[in-house]
Amino acid sequence: MEKEKRMDYISWDEYFMGVAMLSGMRSKDPHSQVGACIVSEDNKILSMGYNGFPMGCSDDKFPWAREGDALDTKYLYVTHSELNAILNYRGGSLEGAKLYVSLFPCNECAKAIIQSGIKTIVYDCDKYENTPSVIASKRMLDAAGVRYYKYNRTGREIRITV
């Protein structure tokens, strides 16, 4: 019988970013699947979310297009993963919480993050870093003292069979 504890267990960051990415796999968005996981200061998962249309707005009826008439694109309808994670939270306050998210938050989510009391953001991808939305987001996060840093990919493959 083994006496020593396992040493190849996943780190907190791998765990929470993994949960965020798994959550993103629920997204129906054909172009960008984004997931978020909110964690307390003592490493308890508080909430999760992914990008999708609001309740009652059918995934099959609302548009997933990226281009065309604004009303016929997804952008006016999709709720971002971070906002869904904040809104899905059924507890009390998110003061001091940490957000793991697979894509850097936009300006609208930054407002919600700041107002909810989240103090740290760990993000994976920043593919829209040169857009006004992300530049504005960083301006607000900096002003509000919300810390953010890029997730350090370890290259570990986490496989689950369901």
Ligand SMILES: Nc1ccn([C@H]2C[C@H](O)[C@@H](COP(=O)(O)O)O2)c(=O)n1
């Ligand atoms: N931080 C973010 C940024 C974007 N999203 C969502 C909104 C859309 O569903 C999708 C981005 O679409 P794209 O322009 O890449 O086709 O990701 C989010 O949830 N969180």
Ligand SMILES: [Zn+2]
């Ligand atoms: Zn957003």
